[in-house]
Amino acid sequence: MTTRSCLLPPSIIRPGGRPLLSTGRAAARAALIALSGLLWVGALATPPPSSLRGADAACVNCHRRSGLGSIEGHIAIPPIAGPYLFVPRGERLAELGIPFVDTARINHDPYTDESLARAIRGGIGANGKTLNYLMPRYQIDDATMAELIGYLKGLRVSPSPGVSTSxxxxxxxxxxxxxxxxxxxxxxxxxxxxxxxxxxxxxxxxxxxxxxxxxxxxxxxxxxxxxxxxxxxxxxxxxxxxxxxxxxxxxxxxxxxxxxxxxxxxxxxxxxxxxxxxxxxxxxxxxxxxxxxxxxxRGVLLEAQLIARELADAAEPANRVVQVFRAGDVGVQAARDLQAARAHSGQQIVNRVLPAHATSKDLGAALRDVDAADALVLWLRPGDLSALEKVSPPTSRVWISGEMGGLEQAPLPASWRAAARMAYPVDLPxxxxxxxxxxxxxxxxxxxxxxxxxxxxxxxxxxxxxxxxxxxxxxxxxxxxxxxxxxxxxxxRALTGYYPRLTLAPGQRFASKGGYIVRFSDPQGPRIAALGDWITP
Amino acid sequence: MTARTQATVSAALMCVGALLLTAAAAATISRSSVTYETPDVSLVRADGKRVSLPQELDDGRPVLLNFIFTTCSSICPLASRTLEEFQRKLGRGASKVHLMSISIDPEEDTPARLRAYARKFHAGPEWQYYTGTVAASLAAQRAFDVYRGEKMSHTPVTLLRSAPGKPWLRIEGFVTPDELVDDYQKLLASP
The missing domain is CATH 3.40.50.2300 (Response regulator)
Structure with missing residues (x-):
C-alpha cells in the first residue's frame, strides 16, 4: 500500500493545524484515512453490508473534521475524538474536563485499542452491539489500524486558543x-x-x-x-x-x-x-x-454569473459585450468572471478599464463606440452612475451591478432607467x-x-x-x-437579514446562492421590480 | 398534496432503529404501502431540460424515487451507493426501472453538479437526477412525506412503485441492495 500524501493539500495532512501524535508518513497516513478515505481507493473498498468506498468512507464525512460528531436526521453520530471513546463507564464528562457534546454516548464500557479495532473492522461497538449500517466496516491491517487509533487519540478537545475560563x-x-x-x-x-x-x-x-x-x-x-x-x-x-x-x-x-x-x-x-x-x-x-x-x-462574482446567464438566454445575442469598470475596484474581478463565464459563447467581450481617478469625461469616452447591437455591463459605483446623466444610453441592453451601485438606492439617471437592468444578489425590499x-x-x-x-x-x-x-x-x-x-x-435560522435563505454544508461556503435581475419602476426613486424569479446561476 | 396512508409505518420500529449509531441495522428498516398525490410541479433534469414531475413519474415503467443532496456527506452517499448496486444487480433488467433522485438542496445542486454526482455513482441512463426551484423541490418533498424542515434533518427513504396508479412501497431506513432487489421483484410480482 502506498500513501497518496503527495496528492493532498497540507490541510489534509495536518487537519486543523493540529499536531498529530507523531510526525512523518505514519501519522500522515492515519490522517488520510480519517479525513480523506483515500487509502481505500481501489483495493481496500469496504465489504458489505456497508458499501461506501473511497473518499465517501472517510471518517470525516460523518464524524466531521473536529471529530466531535454531528446529527443527520434521526441519526446521532457520536464524537470519535479520543477522550469520548475512552471515558470510563460511570464517569461524568464534566468531572474529566471533557466538553459536553450532545451526541456523546458514554453509557457503555470504554473502548480499548482492541475493541476499537473490532468496531472499525467489524462494526461491533464497545457494548457488543452492531453499529449502525451507516458506519462502514474497514478492512485495514494492524499497522494502519494502530496509526488510525493513534490519530483519534490525538484529536484534542481542549479549548482552542483565544478561549479562557472567563x-x-x-x-x-x-x-x-x-x-x-x-x-x-x-x-x-x-x-x-x-x-x-x-x-x-x-x-x-x-x-x-x-x-x-x-x-x-x-x-x-x-x-x-x-x-x-x-x-x-x-x-x-x-x-x-x-x-x-x-x-x-x-x-x-x-x-x-x-x-x-x-x-x-x-x-x-x-x-x-x-x-x-x-x-x-x-x-x-x-x-x-x-x-x-x-x-x-459571492457578491459581485455572483452578479457576474447572473448577468452571464442573461446574456446567454438573450433571444437576440448581443454583438459585443462591453464591460466598464475602474482599475483597482472589485469590478475588475467581476468583469473577469463574466468574461470567463462567456468564454465558450463566441461572443466578443471588450473590457474598458477606467483609471482609478477617472473623470466623467473618461466614462463618456469609454462608451463612445458602443452601439445598439452591443450589450453594456457597468461595474460602477454611485458616483459614476450619477455621471451617466451626461451621456445617453447607447443600447437598450444595459446591466449594472446592484452590489456596487447601491441596490435600489443607485443614483441611476432617469434617461438610463428604461434601458438598464440591475443584478440584485439579495432579497427584494x-x-x-x-x-x-x-x-x-x-x-x-x-x-x-x-x-x-x-x-x-x-x-x-x-x-x-x-x-x-x-x-x-x-x-x-x-x-x-x-x-x-x-x-x-x-x-x-428564520431571520436571515437581506437574504431569502442561508444554507451551508460541507463543501458549501457561500450561504446565499442566487439573486434577481431587477429594473427601476420610476424615473426617480428606489422603486424596483423583479424581471422574473430568484435565479441561482 | 396530502398523503393517504394505507398501512401506517410502525413508529416504534423507526425510532428504535434509527436513533443511534449503535442500533442494529435490521431494526432500522420499515416498509409500508402508501398512495401519494403527485404535485403538478416542473423540475429541471440533470441534462438541463425542464420536465413535469408527474410525466417523469408516469412514463409507464416502474419507478424508484429518493431524495438526496450532493453535499450531503453521510446518508446520501450510502443511499446512492445502494441504488448503484441495485442497478448493477439488475443487470439488463436495470433498463426497465426508472430511478429518480430529486435534490432537497436545489439551489446548490445545479444540473452540472448533479451530473458530476451521477457520474460518481455510475448512474446508468435509467437513473436521472432532478433539481429546480426551492418551491418545486419542497412541493415534491411534502407530497412524498420526506420533508423534515431542513436538509440536515432528512432521513433515508426509498419509494418504489410498480406502475402508474399503483400504491408506493415506502421503505424507511438503510435498505441493502439485495433487499431492494428483493422488494422490487416482489412488488412487480404482486397483482
Whole structure:
C-alpha cells in the first residue's frame, strides 16, 4: 500500500493545524484515512453490508473534521475524538474536563485499542452491539489500524486558543482599502453587540443547582473584540495578521470589511485554521472546498454569473459585450468572471478599464463606440452612475451591478432607467423588510447611526449567528466544531437579514446562492421590480 | 398534496432503529404501502431540460424515487451507493426501472453538479437526477412525506412503485441492495 500524501493539500495532512501524535508518513497516513478515505481507493473498498468506498468512507464525512460528531436526521453520530471513546463507564464528562457534546454516548464500557479495532473492522461497538449500517466496516491491517487509533487519540478537545475560563476572544479584520463609512458602521454594530452580550453575561449568575447536562456544562464567558486593522500593500497583510494572531490569540474572526482584495485574509484563515465568519466582502476569493472561511454571498462574482446567464438566454445575442469598470475596484474581478463565464459563447467581450481617478469625461469616452447591437455591463459605483446623466444610453441592453451601485438606492439617471437592468444578489425590499427591520430596530434603540445599511445588517446577522451557535456548543470551544455548528445552525435560522435563505454544508461556503435581475419602476426613486424569479446561476 | 396512508409505518420500529449509531441495522428498516398525490410541479433534469414531475413519474415503467443532496456527506452517499448496486444487480433488467433522485438542496445542486454526482455513482441512463426551484423541490418533498424542515434533518427513504396508479412501497431506513432487489421483484410480482 502506498500513501497518496503527495496528492493532498497540507490541510489534509495536518487537519486543523493540529499536531498529530507523531510526525512523518505514519501519522500522515492515519490522517488520510480519517479525513480523506483515500487509502481505500481501489483495493481496500469496504465489504458489505456497508458499501461506501473511497473518499465517501472517510471518517470525516460523518464524524466531521473536529471529530466531535454531528446529527443527520434521526441519526446521532457520536464524537470519535479520543477522550469520548475512552471515558470510563460511570464517569461524568464534566468531572474529566471533557466538553459536553450532545451526541456523546458514554453509557457503555470504554473502548480499548482492541475493541476499537473490532468496531472499525467489524462494526461491533464497545457494548457488543452492531453499529449502525451507516458506519462502514474497514478492512485495514494492524499497522494502519494502530496509526488510525493513534490519530483519534490525538484529536484534542481542549479549548482552542483565544478561549479562557472567563473570556472568548474574537477579532474582526479591516483592510486598508475598505470604505471608511462602512468601517464606522460595522464597528458601531460590533462594539454595541459585544457590550450587550457582556451585559447579559454579567447578569447571568452561575447556577447553583444543575438540572441538566447543558446547564451543568454551560459556562458563560465575556466576549472581547480585537480589531485588526491592516496597513500597506496586500502582500504584507498575511504577515501582519500572523503578528496580530500571535499577540492576541482569538477563537474566531467575526465579520470584517474588505475592499478589492481579500485573498490574503482568506489564505491566512485557512492556513491558521481560524474560522472567519461572514466578512463584508464584495468579491470573496474563497472556494467551496475551503473550510474555515464562510460568506453570506459571492457578491459581485455572483452578479457576474447572473448577468452571464442573461446574456446567454438573450433571444437576440448581443454583438459585443462591453464591460466598464475602474482599475483597482472589485469590478475588475467581476468583469473577469463574466468574461470567463462567456468564454465558450463566441461572443466578443471588450473590457474598458477606467483609471482609478477617472473623470466623467473618461466614462463618456469609454462608451463612445458602443452601439445598439452591443450589450453594456457597468461595474460602477454611485458616483459614476450619477455621471451617466451626461451621456445617453447607447443600447437598450444595459446591466449594472446592484452590489456596487447601491441596490435600489443607485443614483441611476432617469434617461438610463428604461434601458438598464440591475443584478440584485439579495432579497427584494418588500420581502426582506421584516427580517431587516429586526436589525434596524436594534440599531435605533441603541442609537447606532445608520451609515451603510446592508453592511450593518450583515454584521449584526454575523454576530447573532455566532452567538446562537455558541449556545449550541456549550463548552466545546473547538474551532472546527464552531464551523460545523454554524453550518447546522444556519439551516434553522428564520431571520436571515437581506437574504431569502442561508444554507451551508460541507463543501458549501457561500450561504446565499442566487439573486434577481431587477429594473427601476420610476424615473426617480428606489422603486424596483423583479424581471422574473430568484435565479441561482 | 396530502398523503393517504394505507398501512401506517410502525413508529416504534423507526425510532428504535434509527436513533443511534449503535442500533442494529435490521431494526432500522420499515416498509409500508402508501398512495401519494403527485404535485403538478416542473423540475429541471440533470441534462438541463425542464420536465413535469408527474410525466417523469408516469412514463409507464416502474419507478424508484429518493431524495438526496450532493453535499450531503453521510446518508446520501450510502443511499446512492445502494441504488448503484441495485442497478448493477439488475443487470439488463436495470433498463426497465426508472430511478429518480430529486435534490432537497436545489439551489446548490445545479444540473452540472448533479451530473458530476451521477457520474460518481455510475448512474446508468435509467437513473436521472432532478433539481429546480426551492418551491418545486419542497412541493415534491411534502407530497412524498420526506420533508423534515431542513436538509440536515432528512432521513433515508426509498419509494418504489410498480406502475402508474399503483400504491408506493415506502421503505424507511438503510435498505441493502439485495433487499431492494428483493422488494422490487416482489412488488412487480404482486397483482
Amino acid at each position: 473570556v472568548l476572544h474574537f477579532a474582526t479584520i479591516i483592510t486598508p482599502d475598505a470604505d471608511p463609512v462602512k468601517r464606522r458602521g460595522m464597528l458601531a454594530v460590533m462594539n454595541q453587540y459585544f457590550v450587550d452580550k457582556n451585559n447579559a453575561v454579567a447578569r447571568t449568575k452561575a447556577p447553583t443547582l444543575y438540572s441538566s447536562h447543558t446547564t451543568m456544562f454551560r459556562v458563560e464567558r465575556r466576549w472581547q473584540l480585537h480589531v485588526w486593522e491592516l496597513t500597506g500593500a496586500p502582500a504584507t497583510w498575511e504577515a501582519q495578521l500572523r503578528k496580530h494572531l500571535a499577540a492576541e490569540p482569538v477563537f474566531a474572526v467575526i465579520s470584517g470589511l474588505g475592499g478589492s482584495h481579500w485573498g490574503p485574509v482568506q489564505r491566512f484563515c485557512e492556513e491558521q485554521s481560524l474560522p472567519c465568519l461572514f466578512p463584508n466582502v464584495e468579491a470573496p476569493t474563497g472556494h467551496d472546498s475551503d473550510f474555515y472561511s464562510v460568506y453570506f454571498s 418588500g420581502r426582506r423588510v421584516v427580517r431587516v427591520d429586526y436589525a434596524l430596530s436594534w440599531f435605533r434603540i441603541r442609537k447606532i447611526p445608520l451609515l451603510a445599511q446592508q453592511v450593518q445588517a450583515d454584521t449584526y446577522l454575523a454576530c447573532g449567528l455566532v452567538s446562537e451557535t455558541l449556545n449550541h456548543m456549550v463548552d466545546a470551544f473547538v474551532r472546527e466544531y464552531l464551523i460545523e455548528r454554524v453550518e447546522m445552525a444556519l439551516d434553522h
